[in-house]
Amino acid sequence: MPTTRPPSQAAFAVADRIFEGGTVLTLDEALPVAEAVALQGDRILAVGSRDDVMKHRGPTTEVIPLLGRTMLPGFVDGHSHIAAMVDTWGWPDLSPPPAGDVESFEDLFTRLRQHLAQTAPPPGATVVAVGYDDSLLVEKRHPLADELDALSTTHGLVLIHVSGHLATANHFALEQAGYVPGAEDPPGGVIWRDAHGVPTGVVAEQAVFGLLAHLPPRTPEEQLGILEQVQLHYASQGITTAQEGQTSPAALALLEEAARQKRLLIDIVAYPKWTTLTQSLSTRVAPRAHATHRHDCGRERHEKTTGPTHVLREFKERKHVGEYQDRLKVGGVKLTADGSPQGKTAYLSRPYFKPPENEPPDYRGHPVVSQEELDAWFDKAYAEDLQLLVHCNGDAASDMMIAAVRAAQAKHGPKALRPVMIHAQTVREDQLDAMKALGILPSYFNVHTFYWGDWHLHETLGPERAPRISPLASTLRRGMTLSLHSDAPVVPLEPMRLLDAAVNRTTRSGAVLGPDQRISPRDALAGLTWGNALLYFEESTKGRIAPGLRADLVVLSDNPLTVAPHALVDLKVLLTVKDGEDLFSSPEWDADADASMFSQSLFLDETGWLV
Template identity: 30%
Template sequence: MLTIFEAKRIITMDPSLPIATHIAVKEGRVLGVGPLEELKDLGEYRLDQQFADKYIYPGFVEGHSHALEGAMWKYLYLGYFPRYDPQGKYWDGCQNLVAIQQKLLQQAQQLPAGKPLIAWGFDPVYFDGERLDKAIIDEVVADRPVVVFHANLHLMTVNEAMLRQTNLAQSQIEGVMRTEDGTPNGELREMAAMHAVFEALGQSIFDEVASLETLKQYALAAQRTGITTITDLYNPLSDQGVAVLKEATSQTDYPVRLVPAMAALEWQSSQGIERVQQCQQANTDRLHFGLVKLMTDGSIQGFSARMRWPGYHNGQENGIWNAPPATLKQMVMDYHQAGLQLHIHTNGDEAVELMLDAIEEAQTLWYRPDHRHTLQHCQFISQAQMRRAAKLGVCLNMFVNHIYYWGDIHRQSTLGYSRSRRMQPLRSAYELGIPVAMHSDAPVTPLGPLFSMWCALARRTATDQVLGEHEALSMDQALYAVTLGAAYTLHLDDQVGSLEVGKYADMVVLEHDLYATTPDQLRDMTVHATVVGGQVHVVRT
């Protein structure tokens, strides 16, 4: 027997039938959409009216986030902004270094002697030039290793006890920040420097995605915000990790479809290609392998992104490559020729340029008509670069939440007035015909497609300044970017992202009509329920 869900209004994202009141679901897929009297001939049905006074939209698709969102909350949160964890618990933010010291001390007092203290979410850009270093940590916790991840996960600050367990004092690894006398000050930038800490600890925080509990918490956090398809866009694809991905998504009540991307820098290209192709044989309706994640530069607000002339507005030296440019270009060629899809971290415009060159070279030597390689974040990308992206068939998935969380910093310190207006140029991308999505990069910022839509419509910073109003989206465009647009970048637009016959019956249920609300109402709007393959998951409050 099929089920017909009734709603006050259903937005389908299907241009042939954009609005309806009923949707018929059979065997987890959409069988029909329209008025009830037109669906009765589909067969014996059960009318489900639990959403009769609510609004249904295609389930949101989060095209760039990390399963670490499900793991980080077992560590100490030191972010500037307050946040909610996957269980809905409220966590205060830390607005000064004294508050951070107090939380570190309190946490240390609760841990067994000698046990490392790990914290996350710290962002130095909010502290008016004050920089967390090993001395500030050692003032309150010196008897154990301390590791504080920065919000962007591209930097960390450690104390002296942690440094002593590494060889970083003698190392020439790029990214080890030092005092004037050459002594490490505790701040480590990008993967090579941070890897030394992981080796000393005997664990990498990025490996914690290989945990069933992590994936459960991640799914719960996604479901609370209306997401029905979510990525893990930096997964090592270890044996244990793949086994856990299969186990989690095989559970009938798992409330999301999961799309992991292999961390390319952790594999030789030939081995990585073989690994992804092997994993693809295990694809199911809830688990989809096939993506490859390539890291180029760092973050603009962390001054580790690679910037073209004139560089950083405040004169900071240029950022860091996560691998030599020649190596990165060769990896693009290798995975492109293997027929795999690349999702490429590019924050600065120099990184964008390098990857456009690499994709153009790969397409010239080995043409693929529908590769859908996607540049991720695109915090700063020029109009000329976007024209190249359009010509090359490149998708853009923009980190739109960045406008709120770091827009003020970019206006003042990293980019200046003119260039800060070009951050996340979503409207320009739409007008150039580029496939566009937008994302949260959780745990860097919280999961929340409705909040991302608000960012795209309002383009307001944390101090309520409008940043680049000419790049704002309409409601239609913003909704498309978190549904069908994001699905397209994942090569899943034939399965999710809209409510069309034959596609998975994945929906988000809201109390409100998005087209009858103001942009400001979006940012605090809550989700009533999601439906994945016809199975209802009511959000727990």
């Protein structure tokens, strides 16, 4: 017979949805662990014990059993390039395991042959593939133009290195770009040549973008459709807020049009690229038929700009910087100070352990911007109260950013602008002290320990410096906020691998790289949630599960705080909730939900109360 009905709900706000029956890791110090969460609209209504939260249940409240799974705040992306994900969506993937299966030149050539046979591009078209990694190929080198000519001499073949700082191409693509014997290096770029001055096929930094001028076009609708697919991919990884980490004018136009059409499914924070800032001041327009906006790392075409003095104020006012409009926010401006450590183009204070073959023994890499240019940007940013993100992989580049912030604060006084050092791969202990004093936030590409830890140990940095890459524990010891990111599409969007890398720091070979820099799972989860929300000045609305915050949630297959450390990478995202609505659900979640609903339906009376 029916049970006694609950008392009047008049004293309690009625929830739209209640999740119960599992573990809730709130990442909120006031209540670290809870049993249930109630949602009302796009906000969290209540968090706590099951009995307390169920007081918010009304006749129409949907009660969702977690079935012993673990709920956390939705993951906030600390740094990636969602527009670059749109650009590369559907391109051949040449990644090594575990992201892909290309381990040798033969694997790589087979993949390209298959793509050419399946797609039959017209003669003259450019075919771009991404993700190859010379450090993990059997041959331990880049494929060269002569070798790629064996695949095609009537198409441009361009292979973009996993770092994004390098590419290799066949002679057809080199000639299309004007990279022929006698040609000068483009500004900010390098063309690798043999002893006779003939381009080998490999180019670096800004020269990469000269190879991409002949890509086949995509219609605006195709771009918008792919953007929706990419956003669902982010959601499938539990990510509810994403970054467009160095936004071209074309990328910003695409995002603005998607926002106007209400086609943004997750929140996106864009940071226009410093050298194209004047172009980004255009009004909202439909996206171009096609324009490559591959992500940062200092490798886009080099455009001259009038500098920060004349554009920052207009940019801030016209783009409503810091304000969401239909899930799109312009957060500030992104600059690139150097290149990539795995590509040996990062700017170091000491020489590389093993310099590239074409460089002298004292080679340390090079900056992308001068100290004077970086100082000028920070001077004007502090005058206009604008946040800057700066890509700094090498510690010499980090010194440049620290000096620029120090000079700006000496002139304008300390301000809570939260400048972010993106990647911060090789920051030293003394630099962390300076960053804390200046309010510079490091955002770590910490999965380097897995993907390139062995390479850094034996090739780029050596046994003294490599164990300190991504110094997470040193950061926490200073009481600094931790931020973790994937830099996708450089590596896949995998928050669980970021978690694993932070806790275990194991390389591909299984070695532990810098055991003293390992951190706890809880600290790592904070770096994926509220730590990243802090970068966007959104820690009061995101990154924790607490009443009044945005109802951005993720359900994992198990509890990251209780599973074995090396099982962290195997945790699965089962459900992602954005603003109170399900955005992604896995087949496993759907099957269990159907079974649970069938079971509950046997015990409901006509008003919906359990009997």
